[in-house]
Amino acid sequence: MRIDYHTHHERCGHAVGKLEEYVQQGIRKGLSQLGLSDHMPLLHVKPEEYYPEMAMPMEELPRYVEEVLQLREKYRGQIDIRLGLEGDYIEGYEEQISAIIEAYPWDYVIGSVHFLGTWDITDYRQTAGWEGKNRLEVYERYYDAVVKAAKSGFYDYIGHIDVIKRFGYIPEEDVTHLEDAALETVSAAGMAIELNASGLRMPCAEMFPGPRMLQKARELGIPVTIGSDCHQPERLEQYLPEAREALRNAGFTELLTLQRRKRVMIPF
Known part of the structure; x- marks a missing residue:
């Protein structure tokens, strides 16, 4: 069974392609399941006062859900569509996040940390935010947020858990203790993580998480799913063969899938 659980489309503003184009591409590629998982609307900054094209407008959220559900029915029997959200x-x-999650029939919700305050550490336009900062302190802030996300109970799995390394800003100090504390919190919360293959096309040139963290997740018994984090239909499933091989190398034999927020583990 081949799956891709992390995808974005034009509603979020910084991706291209309609939802149906991703579905049709998934069929062409022979995917068994396709997770549509666009970004949650911004809550803590006013879109008109921030960087453009960051996330879907709040008024688009119900339209997004409705369209995914319509596509699920239209393509039933050809591909299994799962309704997701990157939250x-x-x-x-927390109250606003919970309200969004409770309002719709999600199959899964990805818990991702992009923002430290109003600084999006994953946005190439905001890399100047690193200037003059102690990198270790930034990593401490980031992993503290990941730990809080895992403890919140909102999410099914943590997305790109070490995305803080995306642009290659790495502290001189060892951050293994921060990474392991995040994974241990995920494990204690009964959560999962994803192996996000998009890091292979980023300056860090490494998936999220990297091999050491992935091996640690295996040792902790944390379930893992996979996603391309594609923002163009042609990048659907990009690097996922490499992701499956990395999982095998780490000792995984199953992938996490979700339906109405219930886990189903599948062999691969």
Whole structure:
């Protein structure tokens, strides 16, 4: 069974392609399951006062859900569509996040940390935010947010758990203790993680998480799913063969899938 659980489309503003184009591409590629998982609307900054094209407008959220459900029915028997959401964890906005998650029939919700305050550490336009900062302190802030996301109970799995390395800003100090504390919290919370293959096309040139963290997740018994994090239909399933091989090398024999937020482990 081949799956891709992390995809984005034009509604989020920084991806291209309609939802149906991703579905049709998934069929062409022979995927068994396709997770459509666009970004949650911004909650903690005013879109008109921030960087453009960051996330779908709030008024588009119900339209997104409706369209995914329509596509699920239209292509039933050809591909299994799962309704997902990449839900930012923003400390102090837990009530608003919970309201969005509870309002719709998600198959799964990805818990991702993109923001430290109003700084999106995953946005190439905001890499100047690293200037003059102590990198270790940034990593500490980031992993503290990941730990809080895992403890929140909102999410099914943590997305790109070590995405803080995306642009190659690495502290001189060892951060193994921060990475392991995050994984241990995920394990204690009964959560999962994803192996996000998009890091292979980023400056870090490594999947999220990297091999050491992936092996640690295996040792902790943390379930793993996979996603391309594609923002163009042609990148659907990009690097996922490499991701499956990395999972095999780490000792995994099953992938996590989700339906109405219930786990189904599948062999691969």
